[in-house]
Amino acid sequence: MVMKKTIILTALLGALVLVSYGQSVTLYNTNIVDVENGKIIPGMTVSVKDGIITKIAKAKKKIKRNQTDYTGAYLMPGLIDSHTHWGNFTMTPEYMRDMAESYIADGVTTVRDAGGDVRIVKRYEAKLDSGNIVEPSVYTSSFWAGPKYYGGRARQDTRGYETVNAPWSQEITDSTSLEHLEKIIIEAKVYGCTGLKLYNDISYDMLKKIVPLCHKHGVKPWGHFAIFPATAMDVVKAGVETVSHTYLIDGKEGFTSEFKAKCFSQAEIERRDSIFREMARLGTILDATIKICMTNNMEFAARYTNEAYRAGVKIAAGTDWVYMEGDRMKSAFLDELDLLADSCGMSIPDVLRAATTVGAEIIGQAGRLGVIRKGAEADLLVLKSNPLESLKALRQRIALYLDGKEVK
Numbered sequence: 001m002v003m004k005k006t007i008i009l010t011a012l013l014g015a016l017v018l019v020s021y022g023q024s025v026t027l028y029n030t031n032i033v034d035v036e037n038g039k040i041i042p043g044m045t046v047s048v049k050d051g052i053i054t055k056i057a058k059a060k061k062k063i064k065r066n067q068t069d070y071t072g073a074y075l076m077p078g079l080i081d082s083h084t085h086w087g088n089f090t091m092t093p094e095y096m097r098d099m100a101e102s103y104i105a106d107g108v109t110t111v112r113d114a115g116g117d118v119r120i121v122k123r124y125e126a127k128l129d130s131g132n133i134v135e136p137s138v139y140t141s142s143f144w145a146g147p148k149y150y151g152g153r154a155r156q157d158t159r160g161y162e163t164v165n166a167p168w169s170q171e172i173t174d175s176t177s178l179e180h181l182e183k184i185i186i187e188a189k190v191y192g193c194t195g196l197k198l199y200n201d202i203s204y205d206m207l208k209k210i211v212p213l214c215h216k217h218g219v220k221p222w223g224h225f226a227i228f229p230a231t232a233m234d235v236v237k238a239g240v241e242t243v244s245h246t247y248l249i250d251g252k253e254g255f256t257s258e259f260k261a262k263c264f265s266q267a268e269i270e271r272r273d274s275i276f277r278e279m280a281r282l283g284t285i286l287d288a289t290i291k292i293c294m295t296n297n298m299e300f301a302a303r304y305t306n307e308a309y310r311a312g313v314k315i316a317a318g319t320d321w322v323y324m325e326g327d328r329m330k331s332a333f334l335d336e337l338d339l340l341a342d343s344c345g346m347s348i349p350d351v352l353r354a355a356t357t358v359g360a361e362i363i364g365q366a367g368r369l370g371v372i373r374k375g376a377e378a379d380l381l382v383l384k385s386n387p388l389e390s391l392k393a394l395r396q397r398i399a400l401y402l403d404g405k406e407v408k
């Protein structure tokens with residue numbers, strides 16, 4: 001579901017005035033960061049109408065005093081966090097507002113919700129809209145798992161709903177019929193979910209049935225790297241388009257200390273390489289989630305991600321969770337990008353692609369998000385310096401536009 005960003009202002013007399021559309025803005029004389037090609041297009045003027053980029057042209061020599069002059073600045077697409085969680089029953093509206101603000105502070109304008117109670121995401125969006133607060137666009141998932149995952153567990157993400165299963169959360173088994181799978185994929189889509197989060201206790205045989213149905217109905221098949229009993233290679237071979245968490249590539253065995261001692265043996269490196277090469281061949285995207293590994297003593301995940309990168313796997317930037325810094329909530333997104341460069345050995349252009357074009361591809365919005373081009377959404381960052389030279393540029397922002405409107 002695309003949670004469309006609108007700002008509703010409570011006007012005098014309590015009337016609600018919708019001010020999202022019908023607005024135009026022109027950003028003069030800026031250097032466009034072409035993330036796809038890893039280069040700067042200098043001296044361009046970008047016109048935006050109704051939240052969409054309508055024209056990109058060579059800048060005029062003279063800029064009038066009241067025009068938005070970004071001479072010397074760098075314009076890049078808003079960032080996409082490919083792994084977040086929004087709809088959790090413990091989250092208060094204040095928590096979600098703080099979380100939204102923390103992502104916006106990092107320049108994140110779009111997020112993928114990797115499973116949760118989508119009712120809460122919808123409610124949250126309505127709350128934020130009514131308060132003139134900005135938030136990233138949220139693309140939601142329907143969360144699927146088998147009986148071993150759900151067994152004995154209270155289903156928090158569907159509580160209060162008319163049935164135990166819901167369009168955003170389904171228990172399936174090896175005997176779930178093809179007809180039922182198709183029915184619940186359609187339900188997820190109608191409810192607004194962009195993809196399925198295939199999580200746990202799903203077999204390879206079931207994945208092979210689910211993925212083609214996803215493609216048939218235009219729903220993205222997303223999953224964990226290993227969906228025990230399905231292994232990482234099973235998940236890739238079944239055609240899951242995006243796999244999350246590099247650290248899960250070893251399956252359950254990877255959590256034992258015996259395995260940790262041999263995980264960089266030649267045999268293990270070759271085993272991983274065969275999976276990474278298959279991913280590169282199929283175009284499977286790896287949502288690596290490095291920051292969360294580094295803070296949980298799983299530094300090996302950065303080395304694995306470097307192996308994937310060198311094998312030609314497309315890597316996305318996802319954080320999984322927010323952090324507290326003192327009493328302030330903090331998005332981990334810019335930290336994640338630094339780690340992809342510094343600990344995983346990715347080039348800066350590839351890190352910027354992980355944060356833009358690759359993220360857009362995951363949610364089925366390639367060409368519309370994560371790029372600056374005619375027809376794309378005008379989620380834009382204005383930076384003081386060139387991010388292709390240093391990722392520090394992302395921390396020195398001049399302005400942020402959401403749907404073509406400047407956010408303060």
Ligand SMILES: [Zn+2]
Nearest residue numbers: 083085114320
């Ligand atoms: Zn997660």
